Amino acid sequence: MKLGYARVSTVGQDLKTQIEKLKAEGIQDDYLFIEKKSGTTTRNREELEKIIKQSRSGDHVYVTKIDRLARSIIDLNKIMNRFKEKGVSVTFLDNNMTFGADTDNDAMQRLLFNVLGSFAEFERDMIVNRTGEGRQRAKKAGKKLGRVGQPEAEVQRALFLWQNRKENGLSVSDILKMTGVPKSTLYKKLNER
Structure with a gap:
């Protein structure tokens, strides 16, 4: 069975591209798990929990990029271990890489997986740092931060x-x-x- 997982961090972001890529792999609408939640933690990610619980041995999960599944190497490894324990393979479409129980003994695959996961975590940390720096500059310039109020x-x-x-x-x-x-x-x- 082919299952697809798509995620964006905020309500304003668009899932369209991810969904199109997953459908191009032959994933039916009923087997798409879609959510708008931060990837910094696995807490409160209902669709992620659903796809893990509903997947069965021999199933194949498709995700567009590693950072859509998790933004920390620790969470990524936890999620992947849960899939591996169930005998489920995971393919990251943009990287054209598949990981699962059958790739566990391949040292190069494990290295690439951890390198890609580390880059996802590094990218997230850089975003957080740049955002913090931008906030500091805005405060120093006397700009008000936050949502724009009603007229x-x-x-x-x-x-x-x-x-x-x-x-x-x-x-x-x-x-x-x-x-x-x-x-x-x-x-x-x-x-x-």
Whole structure:
């Protein structure tokens, strides 16, 4: 059985390319395990757990790149050992490499696997360092970091509409749609009053 695993770290990232590559390998939609979770840890990665639990001896798991499976060499080895214990092979499409119980005795395969895993971890560490440096520069420049808030005019409009909702026949949902203000922001501002 062919199974596919695709992952991105954030909601804003796109899974399209990964899914296309997995489907090109002949993986059916029912056998695609897709999630938007950080790869820095295996905690709370429900789809990863599902693919490991549902895979059986002789199955073949396809992943586009090693860093889609894990970003640390320790987690990568743990995941791969779980697949190997079940007799499942894993292919990393972009690297054109397959690992499994039958490659365990191949010293070169183990070396390449660990080198690729180490690069994935190194790449993640470099991203974290660059992001931290960028934040520090932004703070020194006096820039505010974080999500952009709602325009104050729209928040005030939402509050006004909420106060007059009965006269206008508006529901909270109507007000949120009209102003684009999130429900949590509206209720937060109401509680502040």
